[in-house]
Amino acid sequence: MADRVTIKDVAREAGVSVTTVDRAINGRAKVRPETIRRISEAAHRIGYHGTGLFQGRLNESLPELRLGFVLLKQSQEFYKNFAREIERAVSERSDIRGQAVIRYASSQSPSEFAELLSELGASCDSIAGVAVNDPKLDRVVQDLKDKDVPVFSMLNDFAQGIRSCYVGMNNMKIGRQAAWLITKTVHEPGxxxxxxGGNRWHGHDLREVGFRSFVRETGRGFQVLDTLVNLETRQLTYEATLDLIHRHPDLKGIYVAGGGMEGAIAALREVHSEPKVALVVNELTAESRAALIDGYATMVISTPLAKVCDDVVDMMVKTSLHGEDGVFGQLFLDPVLILPEIV
Structure with missing residues (x-):
């Protein structure tokens, strides 16, 4: 039978003294987290029976952080996926003992967003959120900043000049990409x-500007109708799409820049037995995937949620631990463009 692995073997493998290994096991004196981690990895490599002891000491030595998040529509598939990615990104951090505290806004009310941010600010070390643009939020974010609680905006850039960083896509480019696809795939102008979603979503405004500017630059005779506000709801989008189809026989394309795409998909399916209108939507869900497969959606522009969450959690941790508030600005991430042939 092979000799049993001892702490002397662990010390030799880790390049530290036996005394240091003993301290790491028993906590008789403080050992740096980096050293405990090196010992733990060495113990795992050579099969030391007490590997879990080192991991326990390592966890005890890590700083504890509460990271707060504000999302929307808890029942919506996209935000369910968003929450899962947040929890994963926090749990996978090896440099902290992190807890993700997630709250959901039930409306687009600035007061509700402000209240949620304030509530999280009372107990969290850092906050990130998807929220509307409004002076009420500017005041809350400034107050939190004064209390050394940094705030990060995700997907929609609110509290500009006050928040620590925006993490999301370049929404102007997203609008142009949607217009590019529609104008390139539709052969006759119309x-x-x-x-x-609403006038308080800065990101949606930028997508609209990008969409309109690209269509204007093509010079192919397409006309962009007056922008429709759907409050990111399925029913409003459904009713408005039916109205568009009936009032504009030459309707060639629709871009849903925010939520509510399910309503547009349902209306197009109801009126047309086969696809006739190019539709671009955001986020891959069960309904948008089915629409791509059936041809009722032309392209889905999807947020790289895992990347968003990894990057924003990394910034939140660094800012909380090292005081790097205010050094970031904007972090633009590349969208995932999904076409019918690759769904």
Whole structure:
């Protein structure tokens, strides 16, 4: 039978003294987290029976952080996926004992967003959120900043000049990409429609500007109709899409710049037995995937949620531990463009 691995073997493998290994096991004196981690890895490599002891000491030595998050629509598939990615990104950190505290806004009310941010600020070390643009949020974010609680904006850039960093896509480019696809795949010019969630979503405004500017630059005779506000709801989008189809026989394309795409998909399926209108939507869900497969959606522009969460959690941790507040600005991530042939 092979000799049993001892702490002397662990010390030799880790390049430290036996005394240091003993301290790491028993906590008789403080050992740096980096050293405990090296000992733990060495113990695992050579099969030391007490590997779990080192991991326990390592966990005890890590700083504890509460990271707060504000999302929307808890029942919506996209935000369910968002929450899962946040929890994963926090749990996978090896440099902290992190807890993700997630709250959901039930409306687009600035007061509700402000209240949620304030609530999280009372117990969290750092906050990130998807929220509307409004002076009420500017005041809350400034107050949190004064209390050394940094705030990060995700997907929609609110509290500009006050928040620590925006993490998300370049929304102007997203709008241009949607317009590019529609104008390149539709062979005859006609009417184009665009839906935004509401006037308080800066990201939606930028997508609209990008969409309109690209269509204008093509010079191919497409006309973008007046922008429709759907409050990111399925029913409003459904009713408005039916109205568009009936009032504009030459409707060639629709871009849903925010939520509510399910309503547009349902309306197009109801009126047309086969796809006739190019539709670009955001986020891959069960319904948008089915629409791509059936041809009722032309392209899905998807947020790289895992990357968003990894990057924003990394910034939140670094800012909380090292005081790097205010050094970031904007971090633009590349979208995932999904076409019918690759769904």
């Amino acid at each position: 009417k184009l429609a665009i839906f935004v």
